[in-house]
Amino acid sequence: MRVPTEVTEEIKLLLSKISSKAEPVFVICSPSPNAPRNECFPLVEAKIEKEGGERVLGWQIWQGQLLVEAEFHAVWKTPAGEFLDITPKPFPVEQIFFVADPKTKYEGKQINNIRINITGNPLVDEFISVHDAVFRIENKGKRALQYQLSLSGKEADAHNKLNAAKPMLEMMALQGNTRNSSCLCGSREKYKACHGKIIRKLLNDF
Ligand SMILES: [Zn+2]
Structure with missing residues (x-):
């Protein structure tokens, strides 16, 4: 950036x-x-x-x-x-x-970034949604006011997977790939049938 x-x-x-x-x-x-x-x-x-x-x-x-x-x-x-x-x-x-911006108040809670996709590639929308989901997990309920993040179970797992997806989605989009391209993980499957599937599910659940 x-x-x-x-x-x-x-x-x-x-x-x-x-x-x-x-x-x-x-x-x-x-x-x-x-x-x-x-x-x-x-x-x-x-x-x-x-x-x-x-x-x-x-x-x-x-x-x-x-x-x-x-x-x-x-x-x-x-x-x-x-x-x-x-x-x-x-x-x-x-x-x-x-x-x-005098209107937006800061009350000790993190405020999410505003991001706009400038490529028209839906993979970038997914990249943005992944950021938003990580933000939602990190700032759920009382966590919004806590400095240290402690997650467990399914949330910790989702948080890890979503964070790991960020550089992958960024790299894929920078290389001009779409949801129909081969997944960057090397599985030889299309992204949408491989990691894309996992990520869509996590975005749904969290
Ligand atoms: Zn994959």
């Missing part, structure tokens, strides 16, 4: 799914040293306590080859009024593309 450089039709469609009329802006990344990755909410709170300013909630927008994606995120508004992204990322970026 990369930071978009312009508002394409695909990005416009993604923005239309967000309940905010704010204009997206580029926000400079200035990650706090030694801070954990992707933990923007506590990090911004701590920053405000020490240096003042405000928290701005919104969405960071990512452009991929298969989809465009919005990820709920907090940035820091400095006392001088400048937006800064102080959260370290899994991969370094100089700036993010960010749309402020």
